[in-house]
Amino acid sequence: MQSTRLTKLLNFLATQPNDPFILYALATEYNSLNDTKEAFYYYLKLVEEHPSYIGTYYHLGKLYEKEQQAEKAIAIYQTGMQRAREKGDRHAFSELQGAYHIAAGTDYEDD
Structure with missing residues (x-):
C-alpha cells in the first residue's frame, strides 16, 4: 500500500514528468519507505537528467x-x-x- 504522500507525488509526476523537485521528492520518499530500488532509480535519473540539482548527490x-x-x-x-x-x-x-x-x-x- 502506498503512502498518501507517495500517491500525491506520483500524481504530480504524471503531470510534470521532468520536474527535478518532484523526482527528488519521489527519491526521498522511496528512501524513507526503504524502497531502495525505486530510490536509486529516481536519484540516478536526477543525476543523469538534472546534474545541477545539487541536493541529489548527498542523498544518493x-x-x-x-x-x-x-x-x-x-x-x-x-x-x-x-x-x-x-x-x-x-x-x-x-x-x-x-x-x-x-x-x-x-x-x-x-x-
Whole structure:
C-alpha cells in the first residue's frame, strides 16, 4: 500500500514528468519507505537528467553508503562537490565534502 504522500507525488509526476523537485521528492520518499530500488532509480535519473540539482548527490551518496557501496558513495560525493563548485554553492560543497571525508576515512587536511 502506498503512502498518501507517495500517491500525491506520483500524481504530480504524471503531470510534470521532468520536474527535478518532484523526482527528488519521489527519491526521498522511496528512501524513507526503504524502497531502495525505486530510490536509486529516481536519484540516478536526477543525476543523469538534472546534474545541477545539487541536493541529489548527498542523498544518493548516503544511500550508497547504506547499501555498503562506499566506492560509489565516494565517487558521487566527488561529482557533487564539482557540481557545487561550478554553481558556487559553498554550503552544498561543504556538506558534500564532509560526507566525502567520512566515507573516504580522510581528514580535511588531506585535501
